[in-house]
Amino acid sequence: MSSALTPDQLEDRLRGIGAERYHDKHPFHHMLHEGALTKPQVQAWALNRYYYQSRIPMKDSALMARVDDPELRREWRRRVSDHDGREEDDGGIERWLRLTGALGLDRAYVMSTEGILPATKFAVEAYVHFVAERSLLEAIASSLTELFAPKIIAERVAGMLSNYSFIDAETLAYFNKRMDQAPRDSNFALAYVKEHAVRPDQQQAVIDALYFKCNVLWSQLDALHYAYVEPGLIPPGAFQPAAS
Template identity: 45%
Template sequence: MNTAAVNTTGAPPAEPWSPAELEARLRAVGEEHYHHRHPFNIRMHSGDLSQAELRRWIVNRFHYQRHIPVKDALITAKLPTSELRRRWLRRIQDHDGPQEGEGGIERWLRLGEAAGLDRETLLRADSVLPGVRLAVDGYVNFCRLRSPLEAVAASLTELSAPDLMRTRIDAFERHYQWIEPEGLAYFRARVSQGRRDSREALDLVLSWARSREEQESAVAALRFKCDVLWSLLDAVDRAGRREQA
């Protein structure tokens, strides 16, 4: 008997899913667990947030935004070929910008300014909630310590991001007209960027995850990332409720 082909229970290893089934399972994670279902996001998109609540979210979400190129640098270091590293480096430039005053981080700072926040408030991060710091640190460390497959799979929340961005743009234009329209540039850019990035990452995951064990680890990584985003909103939501109590 080939002992390498059995697991510790003595049963044969599970058959791998087809690429189509793996993709369906990954998309199902987003549909069921992405933070578009979080009560805070539902309230945001229904126009039910106060100015203070929306500003608190902008400040705390910025702590996540500014760490996106950090986690992408960690993923880039894990990639095995020059071609893949060049491709992933584009994500860092998307957020850090090709030069000062450009990129996604700069656009988020301008969102804060459009909402009446001083950019130094966002950059100092004095008011970032402990729960948000913990969630962001957990995601960065996941990308640092886990396999390339798991780190890339965790980025597949981008599969759900374009639809969320379109919903968010509509909600801000409809319900939060006190925010200057140019502040929505970050959301507009992420519609096309998210579609492109998710397709590239999905192709990598489908090609790398050959065994059932690898496929299940990819699905678990995406579920973990959904939990990170959910936990971030939990912290922001609780802070608002404490303030209102």
């Protein structure tokens, strides 16, 4: 990239990465929504995804720890509240545990994260480290996958409700909240990068951050697909559906 993009060109480029690389293109995602998975496979997905959920507020706290502007910290703090809860709202992590509970997984087992795939752990940790170590601009840009979340959530809720007898609307309460939260958060982050990524090198860093984050999400589905679908080789120590 030799000359700078306009803010709107940058937005187009970022949306193009999502169209190509977001994990709604992954075969495991399609199977999940189409009802092609067994209950133990859905359990494995929810169990592993819990680890991601549980680390998001740590990731957001790491970002806040680097911000010297109270207004930006306040904006970002809402994300932590959304996940960790407020007096009147139990928060996203609790709602995720409602999902894993409805799927028949023991709450303490889920929270221990003992049964998750090592690849889940490594991918999520890479995300937390990225946000703690890269520039603030890259850290904020790595949250931009939320631009593409409403579409995948709408597909997920509709597909899972109609295809799995063990899923009901209450079970999926997590996703209903995210339908409002994700656009609000991603609109802020998008406006931030459009304003602050002006030089070509800054714009490339933003683009690379979004590629990185798409890889974080994609590789989690790769690992689930490998372990629990095809060829179905569960790494030693990870969740064994039969024994749960």
